[in-house]
Amino acid sequence: MRTEAAQRLELIFSLLDANGNGVIDSGDFDLMTDRVVKAAAASDDGAKAAIRAAFGRYWTTLATELDANGDGVVTLEEFLPFVLDPDRFGPVVTEFAKALSALGDPDKDGLIERPLFVSLMTAIGFDEANIHATFDALGPDTDDRITVATYAANIEAYYAPDMAGIPGDQLVSTAV
Template sequence: MRNEAAQRVELVFSLFDANGNGVIDSDDFDLMTDRVLRAASASDDGAKAAIRAAFRRYWTTLADELDADGDGVITVEEFRPFVLDPVRFGPTVTEFAQALSALGDPDGDGLIERPLFVSLMRAIGFEEGNVHALFDAFGPDADDRITVAVWAAGIEDYYAPDLAGIPGDRLVAAPVA
């Protein structure tokens, strides 16, 4: 696993630990889902249901794969080796990437405007300056929009253990002012 990927894993774990108790559990995914849905108030019910299902699958995949002792929590030590395994976790990441990027396109034109992108990423817990840096790295058009496909691919790349120098690395950099 590349160092950049390891840094991405650590950040994802800290964001998924939405209640800050040092482990990931079902309540964390409920908290994050609620925050994201509040940021996506203009999205239709289908897109909201898809992201809710994607978050739920994310949790159940983690719990099924990692919670061997059945205590209902995932530690960072359990999380690290698993989340970047494309065989074990790839379909879950794909579902999540498609659902989140679609949520950012409430008008269905295939484009995501910066303000909604920032709101959704902030709802997940990313630093605002880093979110803007990521959006810029995706190469927005003259109207400051990116495509749904670019964002979905960027999310999938974020979880790839062998990639470095990707737009998503901007999320783990020191916060941008």
């Protein structure tokens, strides 16, 4: 596992810990889901349902795979090795990537404009300067848009244990 991957996932863990108590639980996922759906007010009900389902599967998978003692929480030590295992967690990441990127395209033209990207990523909890740096690294077109496919692929790359030098590394640059 690359250091960059661990740093990316440590940041994700801290953001998923929406109530800041040092562990993640179902309530954290409820808070995160509500913030992301609220940021995507223009998206249709299908896209909102898909992101709710993706967040739900994310939590259910963590709880099922990692909460062996049944206390309803997942620690960072439990989270990192599991989430960085593409064979075990890859399908969850793919579903999440598709749902989040589709949520960023309410007009279904295959493009995500910077303002909505920033809103979604801010709702997740990323630092705004890092969000803009990431968007720039994703190579927006002259109208300041990225493709849905680019966003989805880069969400998946964010969770890859062997990736470094990816646009998502910009999200960590000043946050950790």
